[in-house]
Amino acid sequence: MSEKDVIRIPSAGPSITQAEIDLVSQAIKDGWGPKMSYYIDEFTEEFSNYIGYKYCLPTSHCTDAIHLAMLTLNLKPDDEVIVPDMTWVASAAPVIYVGAKPVLVDVDSNSWCITAKEIEKSITKKTKAVVVVDLLGNMPEWDEIIKICKKNDLFIIEDASEGIGARYKGKLAGTFGDISLFSFNATKLIMSGQGGMLCTNNQELYKSAKLMSHHGMDKPQDGKGKYYWSDVLGYNYGWTNIQAALALAQLRRINELLDYKKWLFNKYREGLASVPNLKLSPSTPNVDHTYWITTAILKDYGIKKEDFKVMLDKYNIDMRPLFYPLSDMPPFKNYVKGNMRETNPVTYDLSDFGICLPNGNNLSNENVEYICHHFKKALGVS
Ligand SMILES: Cc1ncc(COP(=O)(O)O)c(C=O)c1O
Known part of the structure; x- marks a missing residue:
């Protein structure tokens, strides 16, 4: 191939097959009215089965999922969250959105990920949580990190946006956090253009994140109760059936x-x-x-x-x-x-x-x- 023949080779790009085209076309045709959340629910269920966490909440971006994770921690202005200095900005920015302080620590020269030693060095009385990032498809020494976080009663937020499909001692990325997060933006292994997911086994955390992801509104049960009523101040972090259909086709090809x-x-x-x-x-x-x-x-x-x-x-x-x-x-x-x-x-x-x-x-x-x-x-x- 000569330089003249080359169309610019982009830094990233998806693999789109007939499976994605068919499912997205289907969602455009029928993903409305009674099926307004059909593909979202399908994707959420299949993703939950893949990861093995009970509760999964799809969000418009992973950044939103990280924001919701931070909100569920009820952090106070002086509280600290440890984050690796080497990561995408969204691993840390939501710490500041909620008024807490990111403490930026070094990564390991072998894995390029955060280490238990760096976490331990940075713990103070104000440390509440650690964001552990499975960077660029690699993963840190999780056993050591979990030990140090348990010992110090620190909440683990696993940012598995870049690590989906990776395994540490045979266990999938995204299955180590008290809350784990994924991104499906256009550069990611499986993608929906934009999109994210918050996963946890903790029902209370899930319910709190879910409430805030839709303006603090809960749907009335069995048609009884108030529609469009905000219990708490929330955000609009939902995504669409069309995105979900794309992500679903990609997940089936993971x-x-x-x-x-x-x-x-x-x-x-x-x-x-x-x-x-x-x-x-x-x-x-x-x-x-x-x-x-x-x-x-x-x-x-x-x-x-x-x-x-x-x-x-x-x-x-x-x-x-x-x-x-x-x-x-x-x-x-x-x-x-x-x-x-x-x-x-x-x-x-x-x-x-x-x-x-x-x-x-x-x-x-x-x-x-x-x-x-x-x-x-x-x-x-x-
Ligand atoms: C490590 C990491 N965290 C968070 C995000 C944010 O993802 P999103 O673009 O879905 O908000 C990304 C995306 O690039 C990422 O690489």
């Missing part, structure tokens, strides 16, 4: 999509094998990584992620930089003290040189070969 991600990672590993000292997504002993996004660290080449992105743009490849440390960005500056590059060195190091390879679920063999060829060309390796 094993195929997981196999695809492994294929893609292995293609990148083979295609870039001749690049000396290139670090790709880490694998840790107890985890079955999904490689949701294959990531490369360019530190040994001294090339900053922003510069590499521009180099690959020339070849019509959209290569996205790894996240910035949350502690480096303006909304979080009021919550950090001192030199965070010294406090969280692993996060800053990964962020400076981390680059995400195109990770669409629809890349062809030819696309991957083209990407690897130009990746090597940009590094001056043949």
